[in-house]
Amino acid sequence: MSRPLAGRVVLVAGAGHGLGAAVAPELARLGAHPVLLGRTAGALEEVDDRVRAAGGRATLLALDLLDGEAVDRLGPSLYARFGRLDGLLFTAARLERLTPVAHGDPDWFARLLAVNTVAAARLIRTLDPLLRRSDAGRAVFATCAVARAPRAYWGHVAATKAALEALVLAYAAEVRRTPLRVNLVDPGPLATRYRRDAYPGEPPEAAPPPTRAVPAVVALLLPSCTRHGARVSVEEEAADGDRDRRSRGLDAAAR
Numbered sequence: 441m442s443r444p445l446a447g448r449v450v451l452v453a454g455a456g457h458g459l460g461a462a463v464a465p466e467l468a469r470l471g472a473h474p475v476l477l478g479r480t481a482g483a484l485e486e487v488d489d490r491v492r493a494a495g496g497r498a499t500l501l502a503l504d505l506l507d508g509e510a511v512d513r514l515g516p517s518l519y520a521r522f523g524r525l526d527g528l529l530f531t532a533a534r535l536e537r538l539t540p541v542a543h544g545d546p547d548w549f550a551r552l553l554a555v556n557t558v559a560a561a562r563l564i565r566t567l568d569p570l571l572r573r574s575d576a577g578r579a580v581f582a583t584c585a586v587a588r589a590p591r592a593y594w595g596h597v598a599a600t601k602a603a604l605e606a607l608v609l610a611y612a613a614e615v616r617r618t619p620l621r622v623n624l625v626d627p628g629p630l631a632t633r634y635r636r637d638a639y640p641g642e643p644p645e646a647a648p649p650p651t652r653a654v655p656a657v658v659a660l661l662l663p664s665c666t667r668h669g670a671r672v673s674v675e676e677e678a679a680d681g682d683r684d685r686r687s688r689g690l691d692a693a694a695r
């Protein structure tokens with residue numbers, strides 16, 4: 441089996457549930473040592489079981505990203521343990537509820553911003569020196585379509601994600617002359633808590649499972665990835681792939 445991530449250390453921030461929990465075992469299967477960061481120790485232990493079943497070993501970090509000082513200590517502590525970081529995947533996010541802009545509670549909005557945006561900025565600040573110590577550091581940040589196409593009732597979430605995108609793309613521009621590659625990924629609809637918070641009445645089978653976005657996310661974490669400063673949409677890439685396959689089929693039929 442090919443193990444393109446053999447020996448590589450990848451931090452998954454938001455590893456307890458949803459997309460991060462789906463990506464972590466695949467990273468292990470490909471040879472990586474995942475560092476699982478999440479709020480809930482029990483959830484991390486369940487993901488750790490799946491990492492072990494995939495043949496890997498993980499490090500567990502039960503940490504609330506609202507605790508900024510704890511986030512700031514991550515860089516030094518991961519440096520002491522590993523000396524470098526080969527990958528950072530940021531999937532942590534809150535949605536909680538959709539609400540008209542005129543009704544948004546400022547304390548709730550501040551918490552949303554703290555997790556969805558400020559935590560990413562703080563992670564970049566503390567982990568950038570470690571990512572630069574890797575021969576092929578990769579940083580991937582999950583975003584959401586509303587960042588660029590705000591809709592009624594999605595204003596607060598959209599604002600946090602638009603700010604995240606601006607930060608990440610500026611960071612990408614700053615490190616473009618280094619081996620570090622930095623990208624955004626929009627996983628599209630996935631049956632997770634984030635989706636349930638937005639569409640509480642929707643049956644779970646209406647959206648694909650989080651595993652759907654795993655290949656696209658993992659591709660951006662590989663040392664061979666050359667994309668940089670991109671905003672990768674899983675849905676658009678799947679549609680492009682379908683179009684390619686259809687046109688190749690038509691070409692083959694015409695021959």
Ligand SMILES: NC(=O)c1ccc[n+]([C@@H]2O[C@H](COP(=O)([O-])OP(=O)(O)OC[C@H]3O[C@@H](n4cnc5c(N)ncnc54)[C@H](OP(=O)(O)O)[C@@H]3O)[C@@H](O)[C@H]2O)c1
Binds near residue numbers: 455
């Ligand atoms: N699901 C969708 O339909 C969809 C669509 C478009 C974009 N996205 C994006 O995809 C990304 C992943 O979303 P998801 O669907 O996987 O959501 P999810 O299932 O709700 O998972 C979010 C993760 O973030 C963690 N988290 C939240 N607050 C935290 C905090 N204060 N400290 C540490 N960890 C915290 C959660 O940990 P706990 O469980 O312990 O709270 C959970 O593991 C997000 O950026 C989202 O915007 C999702």
